[in-house]
Amino acid sequence: MVKAKVKKPSFRRKNAIKPKAKFPLGKSILVLVLILFSIMAYHYRDAISFYINSKRNSGTTIDKVAQARIHQVLTKHEDKTFGFDVSEYQGEINWKEIDSVEHKFPLHFVFIRATAGKDKVDSWFKTDWNSTKKHHLIRGAYHYYRPNENSIAQADNFIRTVSLQKGDLPPILDIEQMPESQSIAKLKIGLKRWLDRVESHYKIKPIIYSGERYYSDFLRDEFSEYSFWIANYNFFEENIKDDWLFWQFTEKAVVEGIYENVDLNIFNGTPIMLKQFTKSK
Template sequence: MLIFMLPLFPFTFFILPLAALTLALVQPRQLSGPKGIDVSHFQGTIDWSSVAANGISFVFIKATEGTTFLDPNFSDNYIGATDAGLIRGGYHFAHPDSSSGATQANYFLARGGGWSADGITLPGMLDIEYNPSGDECYGLSASAMVSWIQDFSNTYESQTGRYPIIYTTTDWWTTCTGNSAAFANDNPLFIAHYASTIGTIPAGWPFATFWQYADSGPNPGDQDVFNGDAAGLERIAKGS
């Protein structure tokens, strides 16, 4: 068994097996990566040059919800973030009780949720979480919810060549998908957990690619961090 000596602050060392070292290296880097935000019309008009000057590297912008809502600020936010030099992408708030995953993916794709390998566009994000007005799991069983997400994800991938990022909470995912591990190989995870540490993440995923760690802060919208460095964030945008 290979072993490695890693520092244990302040001046001690411990022996770590190779498997544990691998796990440690893919755990979220907490708040050390590039910072981002996610926004919608609720933030009103945003001064994107100030956001960029304040250390933000990326942004997810609400585009659509269900099949009846197009965020009125999406276009202005998307153009403003682009002009400010930010890596950006759109997100879709899911309503699995109103129409199929494929229908909502197509609605999202036709209204700003697409992806291109230009180095500044993040894959679209599926925001799948607590029902804002009704049953927590939208009246779907765990297996039906997994099927709905697969329908959305496969439709998005068939048109863009990229699987969408999945934004959720561990609590909702566990409750409403039965803690499914079906998406861990293809879909990057964006976990929401407002705390000083990222906490437990859903089954299958060895790490979260993005972490929403606060719902307010020095920049508009929710406060996010990428699990990696600036080069890694660019690779996500390029599709490599």
């Protein structure tokens, strides 16, 4: 007698692990983008709010973005001291109207171009220099250095033009150009001769102005005994660095009383500290 085969019932293990569905790459990228956007939106919330609520009806989007960045940087440095710099390119200035940026950030100091090279005198220097004193701004004068001209002749041009008084900022050497007919080593010798001659005359150590790249590549190490005023307009640069005495962070500021865009600067300290840095006698 043949026994019938009994078919065993099939069953499924209760603890069997189902394979997980793969998360599409496109969705992963979208989520990452949204997260990064949220972080950026929060970080720039003051600038975005300023941009949206801007009452300026004229100007390009680029102008408004520049103003939003200015607002962002000023807001982050409310414990510092703000100022600006001018030259003949700003033309006639109504000094009576100059008070603050956005009616919120007070302006305490101004740098004025006095001379350039061995014989150039800024056409508005004398007028602007005298006006700042009348309107209680701490003032400083700067010389635009031309690498291919004699350094002593340039220093003498500045000395003939600028008379510093008690309460004025130290003289400033503005170096931005690369030499055409001399080496970097000889350029540095010329800069040092200018600085020594000017310091000997005014009895106060000058400040050096330059762009951040020029500063880090050629000046920082060999001129470490000097204070620096650094230009950096990078949109993503938001904080003054410890080794910068002044930071020129924009050339597109709008200031009442000045009818062209103007550079804005931050002093790495309080207004009281700024006064302590001026000429004492």
